[in-house]
Amino acid sequence: MSSHHIVRENQEPAMIVASYDALDEEHMGQLLEWSPTVIANDDTIDFFLAADIKVDAVFSTKEETYQQEQIKNLPIQQEFLPDALNYLIRNNHKAVNIVCNALDEVLEAYCTLINIVVLSHGRRYVYVRHRYEKWKEVGARVFVSESRLKSLVGLKRISSHEFLTEQDGFIYLEFNTNEYVCIGEEI
Incomplete structure (x- = not known):
């Protein structure tokens, strides 16, 4: 990144990954290029750790310590997507890219609170x-x-x-x- 680019905290869309194979490697790399806040779950954390990609939070059903020290391990209260979206909203994120296998109806309830883009198997969805x-x-x-x-x-x-x-x-x-x-x- 050149010196004239200043990235403020929460300026780039965060990234929730519910399924790492819902998006090809090239597009995943483009989303990760600006080091967004990355949120994983029990199903996707191993992909990020194996690829040595920084993860900020994991919503999990188990208490676990990861090799990346900065990872926050957060318990699932409702379901992964609502919990992750609530976390981002509480932390003043304005936009999020969600990588998942299918559109989830719960997303519509969050559209007034955060800008949502869903990426799933060769398609990009906006609200x-x-x-x-x-x-x-x-x-x-x-x-x-x-x-x-x-x-x-x-x-x-x-x-x-x-x-x-x-x-x-x-x-x-x-x-x-x-x-x-x-x-x-x-x-």
């Missing part, structure tokens, strides 16, 4: 309100619940909840709800 716009290349797939759509521009429906960009350029989605809507894209 947005009211509208979504983004520049995409022709042929890019976008995943969104049709029941939440008020209008869309630049996309054509290819199957239930799956759309394809028609040309290079901006796509626009407008929603028929004030709730957060989950939008997925291929990475």
Whole structure:
């Protein structure tokens, strides 16, 4: 990192890893590049320790000491994701990347408290309100619940909840709800 980059604490999105094999090595490396706060669980801690990647906290069902001295071992109160999100919110984190096998409905309850991006098996999901716009290349797939759509521009429906960009350029989605809507894209 060059000297003109100053990274303030909690400036970079934290990282919750519920499944280390839900994201390929290249994308995992990109997320770890800026040394985010990393939270693991009993299923993922060994991956990080074997790869010598710094972990900040482990939510665990057992009391254990790890070779990395700075790791906080925290007991699971509810479930891993809610516990990890509550921990980040208490510690003033504004954003988090979550690596997991599938979207969890519990995430919607946290969207007003922390900016959430989910990465899972070649897809990136974001939670947005009211509208979504983004520049995409022709042929890019976008995943969104049709029941939440008020209008869309630049996309054509290819199957239930799956759309394809028609040309290079901006796509626009407008929603028929004030709730957060989950939008997925291929990475």
